[in-house]
Amino acid sequence: MLTHTGHGAQTEAGWNGIGIALGCARSDKEAGTVVLEKVEFAIEQLLDTPHGWRALVRNLVARWPEAPASELVYVLVTAASEIESRFAEGHPERACAARGWRLAALLGVDFYAMDMAGLP
Secondary structure: OOOOOOOOOOOOOOOOOOOOOOOOOOOOHHHHHHHHHHHHHHHHHHHHOOOHHHHHHHHHHHHOOOOOHHHHHHHHHHHHHHHHHHOOOOOOOHHHHHHHHHHHHHHHHHHHHHHHOOOO
C-alpha cells in the first residue's frame, strides 16, 4: 500500500482507487492483482524520488521478469493516467505523469523496433 505524502496527494487509502479492471491484462483475478501491484510500484517510483523514473523500467523488469512487454507499457500508461487524474493542472506532480507517458512511449517504440529486427 502506498503512503506517498510528498506533496499531499497520497493518503492512507493508497492508490487502490486505480480505475483498471483487475483482470484486463490476464483472465484471472490473481494476475490482475499483480498488475495493480506493478501500477502502484510505478506510481511510487514516479512520485517518490526525483530521478526514480530513470530506473523505473529496469526496476519493473528486475522485479517482474516474466511480465509481457505490452503489460509493462500498460503499467506505465496506467500509472501516468492515475497521477494525472489525482493532481490538478499546474501541480508539480503532473511532471511525474509526463515522465510516465514518455517512458511508456519510449518503451513501446523500443519493443516495436525489437519486433521489426526479429529480436525476442
